[in-house]
Amino acid sequence: MNLDLRIPIGSIFTLIGMILAAFGAATNGKEVLYAGSLGMNANLDWGPVLLAFGLAMLFLARRSHKQLEKTTAKPVKKRDARRGR
């Protein structure tokens, strides 16, 4: 299959993490909003965790893609080198 699942998973978690972190930062100190979560700004605490997970997935997908490119490119380069190109 053409789609590496780590890309959509990484993207959605990065976006949700950014939204939660930004919203948490914008609403920091609003006690009424966080009364249910025991006064903790749960958005600001959890958003960066999701952001880090999303970025890690994107990094793994990119690294895997690069490795795949290298393995498919190498034989061509060797052959080209023998032909003096």
Add this chain to the structure above:
Amino acid sequence: MPILTAVDWLILLLYLAFALGIGYSLRASMKTGRDFLLAGRALPAWICALAFIAAGLGAPEVIGMGAWGARYGLEAAQFCGIGAIPAMLFAGIFMMPLYYGSGARSLPEFLGLRFDGKTRALNACALALMTIFSSGISLYAMGRVIQALRIFDRLFLAFGWDLRGVFSFSILLSAAVVLAYILCGGLTGAIYNQAMQFLLLVAGFLPMVLLGLRNMGGWSGLKAALPEAHRHLWKGVAQAGSNPMGIEIAGLGLGLGVVLGCSFWCTDFRVIQTAMAAKDLGSARRVPLLAAIPGLFLPFLVILPGLLAISLPTPRTTTVTRMEGEAIIRITTVARPEAEAGLGVVPAKVDQGTGKLVLDSSGQPMLDYDMATPNLLLHYLPTGLLGLGLAALVACLMSGLAASATAFNTVFTYDLYQPYLRKGASDLHCLAVGRWAAAGGVLLSIGVAYAVAGFNSGFSGILDALLLAFSIVNAPLAATFLLGMFWKRATGHGAFSGLIAGIGAALAHHGLTLPADTQIGFHGGWMTVLHRYPSQMEQSFWTAIFAFSANLAVTVLVSYCTRARSEPELAGLVYSLTPRPERGDRVWWKRPEALAAAILLGAAALNIFFA
């Protein structure tokens, strides 16, 4: 009424966009029936493992497990422990080599290879019925939760629409999204979305559980807030009357551990199709084993919310008086009658027709345990995270429905259409039929969702209804598969008559028994009441045991009276006649057996700690 803000909606819509986007991006890869119905058998083990565990976590399971946690306490975690882990390990070590190695495209086709065409057709019909029923329950569950949480109420009020239409709107919208990504991405689209669903479930539910535990003062604080019977996993299981589920050790071990566990995690095609989509035999074997690792910790995500929900204070109508200057200000907070009659944040059940509380046989309000997890989400999660929690719930519905729809279209196409309706249909023709079957399956599920809505007021929970249906239809299948795989003397006539006898015995058992505090009808006793069980769950477990045992006995008896196939014909289909998977040069601790042993040890440690 929960007030979803723009940020909650943004996260919900983001999830829907990604679910559709995954399906859309796969559309170009769906060139053959094999691509569409079997995911090309090209997926890596980790994706299939996430989908495998997610296949057991549809909306009815997630909502129902929370409900059982609230109702039965920690004992409900047996469904994730003895009812899941051993069966998953057994599937990975012993059954996947046969399923995958035989080259069968579906489980009914495996039965066809092992036994004969009639056994395959019977299994295909039973599976098709069960997938439609379970996806209908998934749709119903989500429609009901969305309705209860009043998520679309503002939208309906803004357009002046009747609020009674929320249920229909919810199920039609969910069905349309799932159908769109299945038609584009086939089984791959479903598996990718299931994997994403599991990760979203962790992301959305974990903060709720952590906040709940913190509020209760940790695990010890939660235990102190719970009734004694709700604190233990194993205590009191020696006798049916001395534990909350009303089940004794034989029913638990044999019914849940062997029959139901095996029939769900080893022989239910909705689950097994994810492992059969793996890229090679080694990956297919690892799928159930890798899935068992997060499976060990599932109770923390799906059972614990139920325990936390009943530990919270029950809402009461209160009035606070305070002085401001010379003025006396009284603020009255009104709790809804169903919330006041509930326990913690679990409300009492309300009759949808009359709007009155539903009472049990002793005149006490029946609790709507299915609302335990959704209400806990609303209680703890602030705006922002609430959108993520609800997206996780919606994702559970979507993937549960998708698993059923993809299982249905594969079985319909390969086990009913191709062999019986149009023999020799080409692969491209099967691709088209698979798409039409998916659409037909989703439409039938919508019909079932409306039918269940009409009946549910009498049932104590959606998962109870699903468990009972599963005990009647799926439990006998486990005996057929086990005998077929591990007893070379089993014959096609034996398997077919065993299946009929198993389903017949399950129906007869249901018709002759009745759980305590229930009415004759859907709960049982429709022939005559010979025995009363202390709980609905005990009845379901014993229905499964009777079905399994009857199938086992009749299959063995008829097999001895009929001619068995020769050993060469059964190579690759029976365990003792199949070459063992090559271990290669892998060191012992990298082998599947070592991983399975480590998971078993982990499960045993958790069981001892929470005993």
